[in-house]
Amino acid sequence: MSQSLVQAARRRGTTVAVSSGAASSEAAQSDISEFTFRFGLERKERTLRMAAPSEYERFVWSSLLRAAVLVEDYLFACVSSGAEPLTSVCKTLSSPVETALAIADVHLTLRTLRTLIDTLPRLDYVRTLA
Helix, strand or coil, X not given: CCHHXXXXXXXXXXXXXXXXXXXXXXXXXXHCCCCCEEEEEECCCCEEEEEECCHHHHHHHHHHHHHHHHHHHHHHHHHHHCCCCCXXXXXXXXXXXXXXXXXXXXXXXHHHHHHHHHHXXXXXXXXXXX
């Protein structure tokens, strides 16, 4: 797990149990059995199961993980297409409370626009694009 995620969660005073790399799903479930609110992150090749002691902490961790995945996917798309990543897009991706994406004073190339077109549908919380 990313150190920045753990540090951000600690600043917010949250705790989480993580089960990854367990030999079996039973072992994974026993690792997180002490916490009530379970959640996870599923990707094509891996599953990360987690649990938190409260619904609030589950929400915080889910938000942090989703933001980290969105930023990583955007940066990967930028590198793959040769586009320059935009700071405003990364900021919006990492904050689910941002409801507006403002792109100003930036030269938008075709590659950058394609990357934005691929990324924006995943931002269901963004209501305004300027």
